[in-house]
Structures are given as C-alpha cells and as structure tokens.
Amino acid sequence: MKFRRFLATTLFALGLSQGVQAQEQLIDQVVGIVNEGVILESEVDAIVNRVKAQAKESGQDLPTDSALRVQAIERLVNQTLLMQMADRMGLEISDGQLDQTLATMAKDQGGTIADMRRSVEASGESFAQFREDIRKEITTQQVLRANVDRRIYISLQEIENLLQIMEQQGGNSEEYDIGHILIDIPSSATPEEIASAQDRAAKVIELLEEGREFKRIAIASSSGSKALEGGQLGWMSTNEMPSLFAEAVKGKKKDTIVGPLRSGAGFHIIKVQDVRGRQVVETVEMRSRHILLKPSIILSEEKARSMLEGFVKDLRAGDADFAELAKEYSEDPGSALKGGEYDWTDPTTYVPAFRDTLMSLEKGEISEPFRSTFGWHIVQLLDKRVADKTDLAKKNRAQQLLYNRKFKEESFAFQQEIREQAHIEIFAED
Structure with a gap:
C-alpha cells in the first residue's frame, strides 16, 4: 500500500501562470510498523551511519550494511515500544532536565555543552537531533526502571548469603570484561527452530575460535541489547552477572570462549576478554x-x-x-x-x-x-x-550487586513480554 511506503507528499509550484500543482515526492520511507507507530528509513540510516563513523574512528571492521540495518531496526523497535509506554505513563523529560543531563555528560568529558555541540556538529550530526536522541535514551531508561524495579525483590537472606561469599573471597573478587552474543529463540519455537538456532550458535563459536573479531561477529549475529556496541557488557564481577553467566565464567582465563549457554531467550556465547582482581581500599x-x-x-x-x-x-x-x-x-x-x-x-x-x-x-x-x-x-x-569497608557499606554493595543482576534479567524479560504483546511488522527492502 502506498500509505506504508511513503510518509508524505509535498507540493511544488510548477509555474505561477499555471497555478499550484501537486507532485508526489519521496520524503522518507516507512520500513516498519510498531503498534500505532512507524520506523523510518532515515532513523535506520542515522544509527547505521553513527556506528560506521565510530568504527572508522576506532579502526574496527564491521559486517555488511544489511547486518547493521537488521540490528538498527531491532534497536528502534525496542525504543519505539518503550517510548509508546512512556506516552501511556505520561512520562516526559523536560528541557531543563535534558540540559542538566547534557551538562553532566559534558563535564564528565572535561568540557562544556558548547564543547559538546562543536564536537557533535564536527562529526556531521545535528546537535538538535543529538539532544532528542539523549531525551529518548533518558525516557526509555526511566520507563525500564519504573516497570522493572517493581519486579525485583531482594531478601535479607540473599544479602547475607552474598556477604558470606564475599567474606570467603576475602574482599578480593575477580572482575571480568565480558563480550556477549545471543542467538535468540522465539517464545513458541519448534524443535526445528531450536536446532537451527543451536547450529548458528555453534557456527559463531567456530568463527570466534578461528580468531574472527568478536565485536564484528556480535554486530552481525547477536540479538542481545548491546549488539550494536559489539556485544560489550563491560566489567562485571560474578555477583553482578546473571547466574547462568556467572557459573560458566568463574575461574576462566582471558580470551576464553564460553558457550553456547541455553536460557529461555536462546543460546548465549560469552567471551572473557580480560580479567582483573578487585582491590579493597578505604x-x-x-x-x-x-x-x-x-x-x-x-x-x-x-x-x-x-x-x-x-x-x-x-x-x-x-x-x-x-x-x-x-x-x-x-x-x-x-x-x-x-x-x-x-x-x-x-x-x-x-x-x-x-x-x-x-x-x-x-x-x-x-x-x-x-x-x-x-x-x-x-x-x-x-x-x-x-x-575500611564497614558492615553497612558491605551490605549496600551486596544489595547493589544483587540488584544489578536482577535488573539485567528482569529488564530483558520485560522487553520480551511487551514485544510479544505488540503488533510489529517489518517491511522487506525493495
């Protein structure tokens, strides 16, 4: 349908003596529908171009444009669902709150908002669009926290158990720099679909063991939330990781590939990119x-x-x-x-x-x-x-570690649930 393929038409004056005539012109293209909202080609292109620019700056190889496009659309689907929920919640980020966030970001980078503007514009991006992207990021994070926090319960017994583990570790636990790839499985997958996903996971492991770049494989293959960042989950202790990851990663050496690990979401592949010990300080x-x-x-x-x-x-x-x-x-x-x-x-x-x-x-x-x-x-x-690490500080730390772990798990489950309840239609490229 033409409604689905074109966002709008514009009018052009073709001759003053002949009056104004209408002419259809492509302004933007709809690539998908998410409930009552749409995903535009320009939004997909903006993400792909940003990832390419970052990769070029860091000298990182990327998969094909087609793979990048799939990941960009996935991110936009999740973002659109969360923004729609924000509308239903009446959640809005004011200009004042946005400006304060930008000021904090700029300060963390050792500059001002004016410095940030110059940097963004020097990269070819619109600062106004950059502001709106940050507004969306703040909004979606607040939606997640509002909906996920109430699903998290941490008992005193859990805190005590973790405190005992931390005590057994003598206050020195290891942290792991983790790379993650998820080969997802639909919630109502057939045995054939599960077998196919397992085969894809095995192929990914084979490529990684051959020395292929992890970030590139993650961008091309992963369905995880950090796919466009090359699957980088960053530094975490085993207490902060989902239990499935922690049990498999603990004690592993740098550059170890772990997996595939099966969960309800699919098959997980973990790379231990580095290991470091945590030092106790005052x-x-x-x-x-x-x-x-x-x-x-x-x-x-x-x-x-x-x-x-x-x-x-x-x-x-x-x-x-x-x-x-x-x-x-x-x-x-x-x-x-x-x-x-x-x-x-x-x-x-x-x-x-x-x-x-x-x-x-x-x-x-x-x-x-x-x-x-x-x-x-x-x-x-x-x-x-x-x-020197008082009991109260230890309890706060233990509670935060448990919260971080549960938030990751419940956040993923929550986003899967709202996706399953949504009407999502992605159009094939012409």
Missing part, C-alpha cells in the same frame, strides 16, 4: 539528609525547583528546620520520616547527580536545588569519614 562514607520533590501534573518542574530554592533560603537564614521540612514535604518515603536523613553510606552507590552534588559539599553545607532521575533535590552533608 571507603569514604557520608551521612546526609535530603528533601525530594517529584514533578507531576500538579507540581511542575519549575514549581518544584522554586519551592526548594525557597527552602534553601530559609534554611541558610536559620528560619526553617531541615528535618521538619523533610517530614512535611519530602517525597522519599525511605528518609522523609527520619527528617530526610541517610545513614553512613558510600556515595558511589547513589545515582550520579546525587553522588556528584553530595561529594562537592563541605560538612554542614546545603546544596542548591538539582535534578536527578527521581526528581528535584536539595541535600545537606552532615558528616564524612574514611572507613
């Missing part, structure tokens, strides 16, 4: 208190920030009590009843915006309002100490 712990306001339909971003600015002014003038303000206004249920107070904690366990702000404060200092993924905060540093 930990800076901080005791703090904060007030959190969450923007909503009733409370705008600007109103939330303005309220907190008023609190800061009153607190610095001695006209208000932090604990009382936190009890009355803070929307963090875990700390509000305690006057907004957090006990001694390693600040690296906090989200980046909160961590960076807290670590910039002097003892007793109250921050200006700042935005995190949870909402608008002000935070006061109550005290700071250097600790």
Whole structure:
C-alpha cells in the first residue's frame, strides 16, 4: 500500500501562470510498523551511519550494511515500544532536565555543552537531533526502571548469603570484561527452530575460535541489547552477572570462549576478554539528609525547583528546620520520616547527580536545588569519614550487586513480554 511506503507528499509550484500543482515526492520511507507507530528509513540510516563513523574512528571492521540495518531496526523497535509506554505513563523529560543531563555528560568529558555541540556538529550530526536522541535514551531508561524495579525483590537472606561469599573471597573478587552474543529463540519455537538456532550458535563459536573479531561477529549475529556496541557488557564481577553467566565464567582465563549457554531467550556465547582482581581500599562514607520533590501534573518542574530554592533560603537564614521540612514535604518515603536523613553510606552507590552534588559539599553545607532521575533535590552533608569497608557499606554493595543482576534479567524479560504483546511488522527492502 502506498500509505506504508511513503510518509508524505509535498507540493511544488510548477509555474505561477499555471497555478499550484501537486507532485508526489519521496520524503522518507516507512520500513516498519510498531503498534500505532512507524520506523523510518532515515532513523535506520542515522544509527547505521553513527556506528560506521565510530568504527572508522576506532579502526574496527564491521559486517555488511544489511547486518547493521537488521540490528538498527531491532534497536528502534525496542525504543519505539518503550517510548509508546512512556506516552501511556505520561512520562516526559523536560528541557531543563535534558540540559542538566547534557551538562553532566559534558563535564564528565572535561568540557562544556558548547564543547559538546562543536564536537557533535564536527562529526556531521545535528546537535538538535543529538539532544532528542539523549531525551529518548533518558525516557526509555526511566520507563525500564519504573516497570522493572517493581519486579525485583531482594531478601535479607540473599544479602547475607552474598556477604558470606564475599567474606570467603576475602574482599578480593575477580572482575571480568565480558563480550556477549545471543542467538535468540522465539517464545513458541519448534524443535526445528531450536536446532537451527543451536547450529548458528555453534557456527559463531567456530568463527570466534578461528580468531574472527568478536565485536564484528556480535554486530552481525547477536540479538542481545548491546549488539550494536559489539556485544560489550563491560566489567562485571560474578555477583553482578546473571547466574547462568556467572557459573560458566568463574575461574576462566582471558580470551576464553564460553558457550553456547541455553536460557529461555536462546543460546548465549560469552567471551572473557580480560580479567582483573578487585582491590579493597578505604571507603569514604557520608551521612546526609535530603528533601525530594517529584514533578507531576500538579507540581511542575519549575514549581518544584522554586519551592526548594525557597527552602534553601530559609534554611541558610536559620528560619526553617531541615528535618521538619523533610517530614512535611519530602517525597522519599525511605528518609522523609527520619527528617530526610541517610545513614553512613558510600556515595558511589547513589545515582550520579546525587553522588556528584553530595561529594562537592563541605560538612554542614546545603546544596542548591538539582535534578536527578527521581526528581528535584536539595541535600545537606552532615558528616564524612574514611572507613575500611564497614558492615553497612558491605551490605549496600551486596544489595547493589544483587540488584544489578536482577535488573539485567528482569529488564530483558520485560522487553520480551511487551514485544510479544505488540503488533510489529517489518517491511522487506525493495
């Protein structure tokens, strides 16, 4: 149908004396339908071109354009489903929140937003489009966290068990730099489809053992969420990995190929790209208190920030009590009843915006309002100490490791579920 193949038509003036006549012209092409949304050729091209540019800069070989296109479409399908869910949730990332994220990104790279703009534009990309891509990335991550967090339960017994394991390891555990390839299997796969997927997995292992570049094979073959990044999962301890990976990888040497490992998603192939030991060091712990306001339909971003600015002014003038303000206004249920107070904690366990702000404060200092993924905060540093891995810090670390593992597992399961419930149609290339 012409509706599916063309996004729009444009009008051109072919002659003033003859009036305006309509002429159909291809502006963009629809390559797929995801529920009520569409995936455009230009979106696919943008991803493919970005991956090519990054590969050229790093000197990395890439598979065929066709393989890159398949991976780009897969990413766009997942992104579109999450953005559609964001619309249903009423989740929007404001310009203010986006600007703060970009400023943090630029600071991490040792520059400013202006530096970032120059770098993006020098690469041939539109900075406006770059901003919108980051907005989508923030949105999809918040959708995932909102839907996946409630599926995660970590018991005290699990924390204690992990603490015992960490204690047996003497505080020194290994971390692995992991490459991952997933050969997926449909949820209602026939025995023939399963056998075919297993054969493909065996072929991938054969190519890797022959010395083929892992990243290139991952981009061409993997159905994993990090396929376009060459299947790079980064550094992880076995406590952070899915259990299936941890049991297979533990004790393996650098450059070992592990797999295929069968799960409900398909066949997994793991490469141990490097191994390193984790050193125990003294930990800076901080005791703090904060007030959190969450923007909503009733409370705008600007109103939330303005309220907190008023609190800061009153607190610095001695006209208000932090604990009382936190009890009355803070929307963090875990700390509000305690006057907004957090006990001694390693600040690296906090989200980046909160961590960076807290670590910039002097003892007793109250921050200006700042935005995190949870909402608008002000935070006061109550005290700071250097600790040698206290019990509390160990428990926080154990809980975070368990959370990271479960989040990866549940995130994948959640995205598989919404895909199975969606209407997805990808059109073959002409």
